[in-house]
Amino acid sequence: MPERRRGAALEKALLDAAWEELTDNGYARFTMDAVVQRAGTSPPVLYRRWSNRDELVRAAVLHTLSDHRRVELPDTGSLRGDILTLMRELNATRVQLVTVISVQLADYYQQTGTSPSDLRDSLLKGRRTTVDVLLDRAVGRGEVKPERLTERVRSLPFDLLRHDILMTFAPVPDHVLEEIVDTVFLPLVS
Amino acid sequence: MPERRRGAALEKALLDAAWEELTDNGYARFTMDAVVQRAGTSPPVLYRRWSNRDELVRAAVLHTLSDHRRVELPDTGSLRGDILTLMRELNATRVQLVTVISVQLADYYQQTGTSPSDLRDSLLKGRRTTVDVLLDRAVGRGEVKPERLTERVRSLPFDLLRHDILMTFAPVPDHVLEEIVDTVFLPLVS
DNA sequence: AGAATAAGATAGGCAAGTCTATCCAAGGAG
DNA sequence: CTCCTTGGATAGACTTGCCTATCTTATTCT
Numbered sequence: 001m002p003e004r005r006r007g008a009a010l011e012k013a014l015l016d017a018a019w020e021e022l023t024d025n026g027y028a029r030f031t032m033d034a035v036v037q038r039a040g041t042s043p044p045v046l047y048r049r050w051s052n053r054d055e056l057v058r059a060a061v062l063h064t065l066s067d068h069r070r071v072e073l074p075d076t077g078s079l080r081g082d083i084l085t086l087m088r089e090l091n092a093t094r095v096q097l098v099t100v101i102s103v104q105l106a107d108y109y110q111q112t113g114t115s116p117s118d119l120r121d122s123l124l125k126g127r128r129t130t131v132d133v134l135l136d137r138a139v140g141r142g143e144v145k146p147e148r149l150t151e152r153v154r155s156l157p158f159d160l161l162r163h164d165i166l167m168t169f170a171p172v173p174d175h176v177l178e179e180i181v182d183t184v185f186l187p188l189v190s
Numbered sequence: 191m192p193e194r195r196r197g198a199a200l201e202k203a204l205l206d207a208a209w210e211e212l213t214d215n216g217y218a219r220f221t222m223d224a225v226v227q228r229a230g231t232s233p234p235v236l237y238r239r240w241s242n243r244d245e246l247v248r249a250a251v252l253h254t255l256s257d258h259r260r261v262e263l264p265d266t267g268s269l270r271g272d273i274l275t276l277m278r279e280l281n282a283t284r285v286q287l288v289t290v291i292s293v294q295l296a297d298y299y300q301q302t303g304t305s306p307s308d309l310r311d312s313l314l315k316g317r318r319t320t321v322d323v324l325l326d327r328a329v330g331r332g333e334v335k336p337e338r339l340t341e342r343v344r345s346l347p348f349d350l351l352r353h354d355i356l357m358t359f360a361p362v363p364d365h366v367l368e369e370i371v372d373t374v375f376l377p378l379v380s
Numbered sequence: 381a382g383a384a385t386a387a388g389a390t391a392g393g394c395a396a397g398t399c400t401a402t403c404c405a406a407g408g409a410g
Numbered sequence: 411c412t413c414c415t416t417g418g419a420t421a422g423a424c425t426t427g428c429c430t431a432t433c434t435t436a437t438t439c440t
Binding site: 194195196197200230231232233234235238 | 415416417418419420
């Protein structure tokens with residue numbers, strides 16, 4: 001007989017199940033029944049917490065986002081190493097997150113009249129990102145010319161990474177990451 | 191009494207209606223009934239041609255793609271002008287196409303195990319694109335150094351445009367297009 | 381121990397959507 | 411003019427998913 005889960009543990013299990021349904025099947029095929037079944041519980045348990053599909057989806061996304069928030073801060077001694085390390089980590093760990101946020105939630109954006117950039121903005125608002133730290137250190141070492149670091153250029157490697165992920169729904173090969181850094185980003189900043 | 195449409199005209203009306211449903215409501219809310227109603231016809235007319243939802247979606251996408259295939263070839267005398275003109279046209283006319291192909295079809299990709307890049311590849315296979323022509327002319331004028339024109343760099347401005355469209359689901363402001371060309375693309379190629 | 385709380389099972393009403401069967405009507409082909 | 415194809419209307423069977431009501435049972439609190 002399995003133990004009966006309660007409170008926070010049960011809630012986490014439900015949100016995890018919802019997230020897995022979302023990544024596996026996408027929003028279009030996301031059903032409450034499937035979440036119930038995957039979590040091994042019964043409908044009322046779910047509905048006591050989130051009274052409809054959209055509430056559950058929102059909660060699952062927020063839950064996963066807050067889980068993934070922190071990234072290790074690389075420190076390899078060079079901008080190239082730092083940026084590549086960061087990109088490799090994002091590339092390895094965030095493919096699902098990126099595709100769900102950008103693609104699977106299409107219906108949610110349509111209903112709310114928002115877009116992925118709105119979601120992103122509301123999450124990053126006022127936070128100092130890892131990239132900012134890396135770049136400041138590189139400026140301190142004289143590796144980059146600060147006047148070249150426009151917002152566009154700062155986010156360029158990550159925009160390109162995100163773009164490639166969205167076109168393939170898969171991690172990007174490592175040589176592509178190096179290509180982005182070596183033939184696009186570094187030439188523009190140094 | 192409205193005339194009764196037949197054959198190709200009717201088929202086009204149905205596919206157009208399907209495409210509009212797709213752009214307005216997305217794949218998740220795409221229903222046969224809605225298409226029937228928008229086209230002003232009745233269910234059997236639809237089912238005689240496409241026996242289910244997915245077949246219809248596929249047909250509508252292909253139909254629209256073949257409609258949009260050609261782009262005007264700009265000739266402003268400078269690479270900057272040519273590229274900007276092309277980007278402006280794409281930005282103005284392809285937002286729906288890009289978002290539908292990348293986002294609304296998520297479910298389709300999941301079922302077929304494909305991705306937007308597969309769709310893109312199968313469409314562009316062997317075709318000489320407008321961009322190639324522009325760039326070759328620029329090389330001829332000595333505006334760009336040919337050895338810098340890697341595949342990555344050639345597609346860079348369009349990848350960034352596509353990325354921004356996917357983050358906002360809307361046309362990109364003109365000053366952003368200029369920013370991409372002036373602070374990213376041209377510095378890399380000249 | 382006993383009471384209170386919340387988990388979990390089961391069943392079912394309701395709504396929406398898919399697809400088919402059946403019919404009638406328009407309009408082009410002979 | 412008549413036939414025959416095909417468009418179009420209507421109705422309904424069937425399925426699926428949402429959500430609620432009701433009941434039993436495990437776990438925790440006092």
